[in-house]
Amino acid sequence: MWDRALGYSRKASGTGQALLFTTSCHRIAINLSKVIFIDEIDSLCRLRNSLENDSTRRIKTELLIQMEAAERYDKANIFLLCATNCPWELDKAFLCRFQKRIYIPLPNKACRIQMMKLSCRENTVNLKESDWQRLGEATEGYSGSDLSVLTNGALFQPIRDLQNASCWRRTADLCDGFCAFHDDDVQGVTMMHV
Secondary structure: OHHHHHHHHOOOOOHHHHHHHHHHHHHHHHHHOOEEEEOOHHHOOEOOOOOOOHHHHHHHHHHHHHHHHHHHOOOOOOEEEEOOOOHHHEOHHHHOOOOOOOOOOOOOHHHHHHHHHHHOOOOOOOOOHHHHHHHHHHOOOOOHHHHHHHHHHHHOHHHHHHHHOOOEEEOOOOOEEEOOOOOOOOEOOOHHHO
């Protein structure tokens, strides 16, 4: 369905593209009985204000019309699912068209720890359970996305350490490893020269 809808929308440009995309999704969904998921719906359906331009109003109006049409059409097996991080910024006319609103809170401590562990599962991480517990406490208020960014940043720390190292020595297995400047058998070079 999305390939066909995207095909329709590519024929247009600008804000008309979003309007055509919405209409195309509705037409295709009526024939195929599909789920339509719109992420970051607040980008399309924010509260109305005087600074809003005509094209934005037309997109909102068209989306509302299509939602009403889907409700009236008996054979339309359409399930519209939208997501936002800012539900308080959504247009009231748009919100009242939904049968249910589901609030998904930020992850609790146990979930945050589990999410970070899952992000690290393919890497060797030398953390004790007490370390994970401290991380869980320190990340209160973090979203799943925040935790992903944090974990990926931490996993790249050894690479940053290598890039910034200015002292190297050859180890027993003939590998080069960075070290402190005061160690014996030290080469004062950067990683690029090793």
